[in-house]
Amino acid sequence: MNRNLRPDASYQGSMNTQIEVSGLKKHYGRITALDGIDFTVREGELFGLLGPNGAGKTTTVKILLGLTRATAGEAKIAGLPVRDPESRRSVGYLPEGHKIPNYLTARQAMRIFGRMSGMNSADIEKRIPLLLERVRIPQWADVRVKKFSKGMTQRLGLACALIHSPRLLLLDEPTDGVDPVGRREIRDLLREEAKNGVAVLLNSHLLSEIELTCDRVAMLRKGKVAAFGTVEELTRKQATYKMVATPIDDSLVASFRESGAGVERVNGHVVLSVADVQHLNALVDKLRASGGMLNELTPVRSTLEDVFVDLIKAPDAEVNPK
Amino acid sequence: MKALVANIEDVFREAAARWTLVAYFFLSTLFIIIFASAVNLDIVNGALAGAKLFGKQVEMRNNEISIEKLVLGFESGFSVILYFICTFLAVFATAHLVPRMQDKGTVDLYLSRPVSRVGLLMSRYGAGLLLAGSNVVYLIGTIWAIVAWKTGVTHGRFLAAGLIIMFVIATLMAFAFLVGVITSSTAVSIMTTYGIFFFGLMLAAHDKIAAAVSKQWQANLIETLYWVFPKTAELGQSVVAFVGGEAIPERIASALSPQPFLTTAAFAVGCLVLASWLFTRKEF
Numbered sequence: 232m233n234r235n236l237r238p239d240a241s242y243q244g245s246m247n248t249q250i251e252v253s254g255l256k257k258h259y260g261r262i263t264a265l266d267g268i269d270f271t272v273r274e275g276e277l278f279g280l281l282g283p284n285g286a287g288k289t290t291t292v293k294i295l296l297g298l299t300r301a302t303a304g305e306a307k308i309a310g311l312p313v314r315d316p317e318s319r320r321s322v323g324y325l326p327e328g329h330k331i332p333n334y335l336t337a338r339q340a341m342r343i344f345g346r347m348s349g350m351n352s353a354d355i356e357k358r359i360p361l362l363l364e365r366v367r368i369p370q371w372a373d374v375r376v377k378k379f380s381k382g383m384t385q386r387l388g389l390a391c392a393l394i395h396s397p398r399l400l401l402l403d404e405p406t407d408g409v410d411p412v413g414r415r416e417i418r419d420l421l422r423e424e425a426k427n428g429v430a431v432l433l434n435s436h437l438l439s440e441i442e443l444t445c446d447r448v449a450m451l452r453k454g455k456v457a458a459f460g461t462v463e464e465l466t467r468k469q470a471t472y473k474m475v476a477t478p479i480d481d482s483l484v485a486s487f488r489e490s491g492a493g494v495e496r497v498n499g500h501v502v503l504s505v506a507d508v509q510h511l512n513a514l515v516d517k518l519r520a521s522g523g524m525l526n527e528l529t530p531v532r533s534t535l536e537d538v539f540v541d542l543i544k545a546p547d548a549e550v551n552p553k
Numbered sequence: 554m555k556a557l558v559a560n561i562e563d564v565f566r567e568a569a570a571r572w573t574l575v576a577y578f579f580l581s582t583l584f585i586i587i588f589a590s591a592v593n594l595d596i597v598n599g600a601l602a603g604a605k606l607f608g609k610q611v612e613m614r615n616n617e618i619s620i621e622k623l624v625l626g627f628e629s630g631f632s633v634i635l636y637f638i639c640t641f642l643a644v645f646a647t648a649h650l651v652p653r654m655q656d657k658g659t660v661d662l663y664l665s666r667p668v669s670r671v672g673l674l675m676s677r678y679g680a681g682l683l684l685a686g687s688n689v690v691y692l693i694g695t696i697w698a699i700v701a702w703k704t705g706v707t708h709g710r711f712l713a714a715g716l717i718i719m720f721v722i723a724t725l726m727a728f729a730f731l732v733g734v735i736t737s738s739t740a741v742s743i744m745t746t747y748g749i750f751f752f753g754l755m756l757a758a759h760d761k762i763a764a765a766v767s768k769q770w771q772a773n774l775i776e777t778l779y780w781v782f783p784k785t786a787e788l789g790q791s792v793v794a795f796v797g798g799e800a801i802p803e804r805i806a807s808a809l810s811p812q813p814f815l816t817t818a819a820f821a822v823g824c825l826v827l828a829s830w831l832f833t834r835k836e837f
Binding site for chain 1: 555556558559562563566567569570571656657658659660661662663664665666667668669672836837
C-alpha cells in the first residue's frame with residue numbers, strides 16, 4: 232500500500248480548526264483501541280472516518296465527546312480540551328443506534344435537547360419547525376417517537392443534533408435505515424451545513440456515502456491512521472493511467488513495454504502502469520514521435536471500497552501509518 | 554439551570570407516558586378515599602358528639618375527648634402510615650431515573666450536551682425529588698384538607714411533617730442513584746433501597762442485637778452499621794413526634810433529637826458524592 236497521505240500539518244492549530252487530535256491513544260486493558268492517531272477537521276469540511284469493525288472509529292468519537300477518556304494524547308474541540316463540557320456547546324451529535332426517549336414527541340425531544348444545550352425557549356420554538364421541515368418530517372412534530380420508523384427516527388436524531396446550530400457535527404451512521412431519497416436529502420443537508428461553515432465528521436460503513444459526501448477521509452486500521460487524504464487522492468491508482476490515442480499500434484505498445492511500462496489494451500484504449508510522471512511523459516513522447524495523436528490521458532481511479540478492501544487485506548508492514 | 558428544567562420536563566413526561574404518574578397518584582388517591590371514608594365524626598354545635606375510626610366507635614367518656622385532641626391523635630398515628638406509603642411510592646417512581654439515562658444510545662445523547670456529568674446527575678436528582686415531592690404534597694395536603702373540612706381543626710405540623718418524609722425520600726433516592734450508577738439496573742436499585750430501609754428499621758434495636766451476638770467484632774459491626782446507615786426507624790418516630798408535639802409520650806418525643814437527622818444526612822451526602830464521582834469516572 233502506498234497511500235502515504237499524512238494528516239495535513241498545515242491544518243494543525245489553524246484558527247478555523249474544529250477538531251484537533253494528536254497522539255491519541257486508548258487502551259482497554261491489554262487491547263489497544265487507538266494507537267496514537269492524529270488528524271484535524273476544519274470549519275466547512277466534510278470529513279469521513281472509515282475503518283473496519285474495531286478499528287477505533289467509535290472510540291475516537293467517544294473520546295471527542297468525553298464519553299470515554301484517552302489513555303494518552305490530546306483531543307480538542309474548538310480549541311478546548313474535550314474534558315471541558317464547554318467544548319460540547321457547539322457540537323451536534325448523532326450516535327449510531329441512538330435511543331431518543333420514545334415517550335417524547337419530536338417537538339418535546341427537540342425542546343429537551345435544546346434546553347440541555349443552553350438554548351432559551353423562544354429560540355427553541357423558532358428552530359423546531361425549521362429543522363423538522365429540513366429533515367422532512369414536519370407533520371410528525373407532535374407524534375411520539377415510538378410511532379416513528381427507523382428512517383424517521385434517524386431524521387429526528389439529525390434535527391436534535393442541529394437544534395442549537397452547532398459548529399461541529401459528529402455523525403455516526405447518519406443514513407442508517409434511511410431510504411435512497413432520504414439519503415440524498417441528508418447528504419444535501421450536510422453539504423448545506425458545511426457550506427455555512429459547519430465542520431462535519433462522518434463515521435460510516437457506507438463507503439459510497441463517504442465517497443459521495445466527504446472532502447477528506449481518514450482510514451483507521453488497528454487503531455492507527457492507515458490512509459489519509461481527499462477522496463480523489465485516495466482513489467487515484469498510483470501510476471496507472473488511461474491513454475486514448477490514435478493510432479496505438481502493436482509496435483508502439485511493444486516500445487512502451489520495452490521502457491518497462493505495463494500496457495493493457497481495454498476497449499480501444501490502453502491502461503499504462505508507469506514508474507513515475509517522468510516515465511509517463513517519456514511514453515507520451517514516444518507516442519508523438521510515432522505520429523500518434525493523444526486524445527485523453529487520465530489517472531485511473533478505484534472506488535473507495537477498493538481502497539478500503541486493499542487496505543484491510545494488506546499485511547501490517549505494507550500499511551503506511553499516518 | 555436549563556439542564557434542570559430540561560430534566561424536570563423529561564422526568565415528568567416519562568412518568569406520565571409510562572403510567573408511573575397515574576399509578577403514583579391513583580394509589581395516593583385510593584389511600585385518601587379510604588381515609589376520608591374511614592373517619593366519621595359527629596359534630597354537634599362545634600363539639601364532638603361521637604366519632605368512628607375505621608368503623609370502630611371511639612369511646613367518648615362523657616365528652617372528655619376534645620375534637621382537637623382526637624384529630625391530633627389520628628393525625629400523628631396516620632403520619633406513620635404516610636411515612637411508609639410516601640417513601641415506598643417515591644422509590645418505585647424514581648429508581649429508574651439513572652439506569653434508564655445510562656442506556657446505550659440514550660446516555661450519549663445526554664452527555665454530548667454542554668452539561669457536566671455532576672450537573673446532569675444532580676439535575677436528574679432534583680427532578681426526581683420534585684416528582685416525589687409533588688406526591689407528598691398531594692397526599693398529605695389532601696388529607697390535611699379533608700381533616701380541616703370535616704373538623705375545622707387545622708394542624709400546620711401535620712403538613713410540615715411532609716418535610717421530614719421528604720428528607721427520608723431524598724436520602725433513599727441518593728442511595729438508589731448510587732446503586733443506579735454502579736449497576737445500571739432499576740430492579741437492583743429498588744431492591745437494595747428497600748433493603749436499606751428495612752435494615753435501618755432493624756438496626757434501631759442495635760443495642761439488643763449487639764448484646765445478643767457472640768463475638769465482639771460482630772457487635773462492633775452492628776454498631777458501625779447503625780451509625781452509617783439511615784435511621785429509618787428513628788425518623789419514622791420523629792414524624793409522629795413532630796406531628797404530635799407536646800401531646801406525644803416522652804419515649805417517642807425523644808426521636809426528634811438531631812442525631813438521626815445528622816447521621817442520615819451524612820449518609821445521603823456520602824451517597825451523592827460517591828455517585829457523582831463514579832458517574833464522572835464512568836466510561837460509556
